[in-house]
Amino acid sequence: MPYLDTLNAKFAGAFATSAFRDNQRVVLSAEKAFTVLFPLLKCLKEECGFDFLAELGGIDYLHYPHATDRFCVVYGLTNTTTGERVWVKAFANDPDPELPSVVALWKGADWMEREVYDMYGVRFPGHPDPRRILMPSEYTGHPLRKDYPLRGYGERHNFPTVTRADS
Amino acid sequence: MPLQTAAPVLEDVAGADQEFLYTLNFGPQHPATHTTLRLILTLDGETIVKAVPDIGYLHSGFEKLGEDLDFNQYVTIVDRMNYISPVANEIAWHHTVEKLIGIEITPRCKYLRTILAELARISDHLLCVGAAALDLGALTGFLYAFNAREKIYNVIESTAGQRFHPSYTRVGGLMADISDDVVALVRDFVKTFPKVHADICRLLNRNRIFIDRTKGIGVLSKEDAINTSCSGPVARASGVVRDLRKDEPYLAYKELAGAFKVVCGKGGDCYNRYLVRMGEMLESWKIIAAAVENLPTGPVNVELNDKLTIPDKNATYRSIEGLIQHFELFMWNRRWETPVEEVYGAHETANGELGFYVVADGGGKAFRARTRPPSFIHFAVFPMMIEGHQISDVPAVLGSLNIIAAELDR
Numbered sequence: 001m002p003y004l005d006t007l008n009a010k011f012a013g014a015f016a017t018s019a020f021r022d023n024q025r026v027v028l029s030a031e032k033a034f035t036v037l038f039p040l041l042k043c044l045k046e047e048c049g050f051d052f053l054a055e056l057g058g059i060d061y062l063h064y065p066h067a068t069d070r071f072c073v074v075y076g077l078t079n080t081t082t083g084e085r086v087w088v089k090a091f092a093n094d095p096d097p098e099l100p101s102v103v104a105l106w107k108g109a110d111w112m113e114r115e116v117y118d119m120y121g122v123r124f125p126g127h128p129d130p131r132r133i134l135m136p137s138e139y140t141g142h143p144l145r146k147d148y149p150l151r152g153y154g155e156r157h158n159f160p161t162v163t164r165a166d167s
Numbered sequence: 168m169p170l171q172t173a174a175p176v177l178e179d180v181a182g183a184d185q186e187f188l189y190t191l192n193f194g195p196q197h198p199a200t201h202t203t204l205r206l207i208l209t210l211d212g213e214t215i216v217k218a219v220p221d222i223g224y225l226h227s228g229f230e231k232l233g234e235d236l237d238f239n240q241y242v243t244i245v246d247r248m249n250y251i252s253p254v255a256n257e258i259a260w261h262h263t264v265e266k267l268i269g270i271e272i273t274p275r276c277k278y279l280r281t282i283l284a285e286l287a288r289i290s291d292h293l294l295c296v297g298a299a300a301l302d303l304g305a306l307t308g309f310l311y312a313f314n315a316r317e318k319i320y321n322v323i324e325s326t327a328g329q330r331f332h333p334s335y336t337r338v339g340g341l342m343a344d345i346s347d348d349v350v351a352l353v354r355d356f357v358k359t360f361p362k363v364h365a366d367i368c369r370l371l372n373r374n375r376i377f378i379d380r381t382k383g384i385g386v387l388s389k390e391d392a393i394n395t396s397c398s399g400p401v402a403r404a405s406g407v408v409r410d411l412r413k414d415e416p417y418l419a420y421k422e423l424a425g426a427f428k429v430v431c432g433k434g435g436d437c438y439n440r441y442l443v444r445m446g447e448m449l450e451s452w453k454i455i456a457a458a459v460e461n462l463p464t465g466p467v468n469v470e471l472n473d474k475l476t477i478p479d480k481n482a483t484y485r486s487i488e489g490l491i492q493h494f495e496l497f498m499w500n501r502r503w504e505t506p507v508e509e510v511y512g513a514h515e516t517a518n519g520e521l522g523f524y525v526v527a528d529g530g531g532k533a534f535r536a537r538t539r540p541p542s543f544i545h546f547a548v549f550p551m552m553i554e555g556h557q558i559s560d561v562p563a564v565l566g567s568l569n570i571i572a573a574e575l576d577r
Binding site: 023059060064074080083107108111112136 | 222223226228230231266267269391393394395396397398407409414415506507508509510511513520522524526528529534535537539543544546547576
């Protein structure tokens with residue numbers, strides 16, 4: 001993997017690698033992720049040819065076997081000329097999970113980051129439009145967190161009611 | 168973080184202090200949006216100054232359900248994500264699960280899944296093209312397309328017993344093998360489809376009204392298409408030569424690679440997206456024709472001793488191994504054996520790259536079932552495409568993107 005040499009030269013010791021089936025991964029632990037993630041993705045995009053952000057999604061590793069950090073955002077990058085893929089996994093922890101926004105690199109990350117914020121509560125400083133995307137804006141919980149109760153925190157009952165008379 | 172309301176804040180818009188700017192809510196229930204999606208348009212006369220798509224009206228919690236249903240049960244949910252071509256979603260989901268567990272499906276199953284996936288693509292493109300034509304005033308095109316879709320539904324009904332949400336795939340294979348009737352139906356479709364295709368082409372390709380309303384409308388450049396993560400026909404119409412069937416061959420596409428080529432456009436406007444879809448239908452038709460003539464014989468499910476597929480009824484009722492395996496897979500206090508790992512599987516569905524990111528914790532359910540839906544990503548590009556155009560161009564651009572609301576909200 002030529003991109004690994006480039007990454008090793010620039011970010012030695014900041015990341016770990018793993019692989020399963022055809023998924024080649026670059027893993028950033030919670031201590032390093034906030035500072036390293038943006039320059040690492042920028043390096044992958046501009047120097048290694050991974051110009052296409054195919055996927056960006058969140059995972060909550062609460063109670064997962066052998067997990068040390070809680071939240072993870074997965075970046076799936078593709079090289080559109082060679083078709084090669086690489087996965088960058090960046091972890092973040094409670095109480096204030098944060099990762100830098102990559103909208104400056106890929107506009108496609110805009111809605112996907114908003115979705116991760118909405119569903120997991122991971123914030124992306126630097127995002128141009130940090131609003132909820134699927135849930136109503138007055139919603140307080142983050143529904144895909146593992147400790148979110150199936151029946152919710154009662155949000156449904158506390159929505160403001162709009163009547164015909166005062167609309 | 169302060170939460171803001173969904174409506175555009177008027178101070179953000181260029182020239183927003185001018186009083187003539189008018190806000191129009193387009194949808195969520197508008198005949199031209201087809202599904203429940205809302206656009207908040209800020210207008211200067213009829214010109215769109217700013218468009219803000221607002222989604223979340225159908226939020227159905229599919230990803231949460233994926234953490235609660237086992238790998239076979241969840242197939243009934245994934246096919247509701249894109250209800251225009253449900254079989255393709257099912258195949259993509261089970262492909263990912265099989266990749267996670269590490270099983271190789273049988274050659275016959277590969278071919279059957281390929282045929283179904285391509286039929287789903289044709290069915291999706293037909294609806295997209297037909298509905299786009301309908302929105303721009305050509306009802307006849309819509310009727311031609313629906314008549315052809317009916318034939319595809321007949322094939323799916325004969326294979327799975329249901330027309331709309333077949334839930335036909337299983338881990339390691341299919342619900343059941345097909346009968347000879349299905350092969351006859353597919354052959355019939357292969358025989359009749361070129362005429363439908365030619366009819367739609369004759370109706371629209373050189374139609375003055377259709378060209379005027381689609382050419383140069385909603386232009387997306389190649390750089391923007393890559394930068395905004397577009398895939399499928401939307402990206403290919405802008406000149407991105409990327410097709411997972413060729414780049415990362417799955418199912419039987421490696422063996423059938425000679426039967427089709429990737430259709431690309433240059434302009435990146437609505438007309439190019441229409442042409443790419445029309446071209447892709449013909450390529451899919453070639454794949455189906457080649458696959459149905461070379462259909463391998465043999466079983467459709469992997470072997471019983473792999474302990475992963477649901478045994479057929481004969482094995483369940485007449486052999487002790489089949490009975491035990493059936494119990495193992497269905498009893499709640501039993502567990503599937505999956506690696507504690509995660510995997511991403513992507514398919515080239517009609518709208519683009521449909522990916523599933525599955526995290527497994529060793530049991531029979533996904534710890535996390537993330538969907539990478541193409542429509543969600545394409546809808547984010549919508550403001551970029553529509554700003555500066557007129558209200559009447561909204562249906563044209565929406566139709567050419569083929570936004571599926573269930574896939575947006577999941």
